[in-house]
Amino acid sequence: MQKSFTPGVTAPPIHAPVRWYLFQGDRLIVDERGGAPAIPTAKNVGDLGLTATQTQYLGVHHDVVATDCFSGLAPDDMALPPGYGAHDLRALFERFDDFEIGVAGRAKQIAHWTRDHQFCGRCGAATELVIGERARRCPACGLSSYPRIAPAIIVAVTRQTTEGARILLARNHRFPAGRYSVIAGFVEAGETLEECLRREVAEETGIQVTNIRYFGNQPWPFPNSLMIGFTAEYAGGEITLGDNEIADAQWFAPDALPLVPPKISIARKLIDDFVTRYTQSATALRTW
Ligand SMILES: [Zn+2]
Incomplete structure (x- = not known):
């Protein structure tokens, strides 16, 4: 059965255990007594040996069974029961599937919005x-x-050279060592997505683009972005780093890529799409 999530804002009468998405700051509390991390389930938070404030009904998580979900904030200094852990969602990328990360990301944004307003x-x-x-x-x-929700564009800029196709990847100073990614940036007030895309690529790399095409999108709860993905083609310019955020930018061949972002990210999906389009057999990319 395909897992799904039905959002809701008004809690129904609760007769069965619910899923508690509780955050200590940015960290999600998970039950690791079974080895793999799981969202704690109970009728009441107190049944878990935890306390939470500002709880919010989120909706219904459909898997083998349908389970109501709540978010909430746990005190930062609260000691966790034995077998429980608290992790940044990024640390759960390899341990939760995309769907579960998506639900946890919703929960985090609702919990933090409630806290901050x-x-x-x-x-x-x-x-x-x-x-x-x-x-x-x-x-x-x-x-x-x-x-x-803060919209941000993310774009794979490609160009054809006499040696084959190339993709424009840049290194942010904040990235883990050796890692490159596609160009991304926040939409400014009053700006269209296309204007934002042209501005970000030009500001960060000095490159002009054409033939902008929608690719897909992804909520990205770090802290509250919606990444709107595009592909675009090189139209002119030479790489010049005009932005203090960028440490390096280069054109990469599909069979000679640097370290790239994790599989769950739309950045990686854009890079994988480029590799699939321009190589006979897509090689396994190294993550991080
Ligand atoms: Zn007021």
Whole structure:
């Protein structure tokens, strides 16, 4: 059976154990007593030996059974019961599948939005949850706030050379040693996705692009991005690093790639797509 998730904002009457997505800061609490990490399940948080505040109903997780899900915040200094661990979601990439990372990412964004919008950003009064909506509202001035999502473009720029196809990859100073990725950047207020893409590629590498095509998208909860993926073709320019964030940028052949991001990321899917398109047999890429 295909796993799926049905979002919801109003909790139904709870008669069975639910899945608790509890965060200590950025770290998700998981039950590791069975070896592999699992989302703790219980009717009440207290049954787990944990405490949580600002709990939010998330919806229904459908696997072999349908299970209601809640997010919440656990105190940072709370000692975990034996066999439990707390991990950044990135540390769970290799241990949860894409679907489970997606649900955990939703939970994290809702938990953090709830935490960060307890007071009105306009007048400072305490906000209230809006019944039946994923929103908080200020009773004093009426300002509503919704979970904030930051759109970002991510693009695989390719070019044809006499030696074959090449992909433009760059190294951010913050990346793990040796790792390169495709170009990405946040959309600015008032900007179209295409304008953002042309600006980011030009700012980071000095390259102009054409033939922009939509590729796919991915919520990326670090902390609240929606990555919108494109492919584009080289139109002109020479690589010049105009942006302090970028340590290096180069054109890479499909059979001579550097270290690239993990499989779960849309960055990797863009790179894998390039490799598949331009090599006879896609070689296994090295991760990180
Ligand atoms: Zn207000």
